[in-house]
Amino acid sequence: MNAIKTLYDSLPETIIIPKEFVNHKAEIIIILEDDENASEEKNIVSYFGCLPDFPERCCPDNYETRESL
Secondary structure, eight states, rough: OOOOOOSSOOOOOOOOOGGGGSSOOOOOOOOOOOHHHHOOOOOHHHHHHHHHOOOOOGGGGGGEEEOOO
């Protein structure tokens, strides 16, 4: 498998590929790097969205009593 990684400061309308890649099955992935989002602090809430609240433990007085060993 051959791979090419190219970073552009300004993405052109057409992308030049090597001749040996022409007429082959390929996957092209374009990831835009926005300046606004690049400086944003990354944390778990921004990655997953709002984390769910954990339910309250029910009946703390009803635990079984265990004999010590």
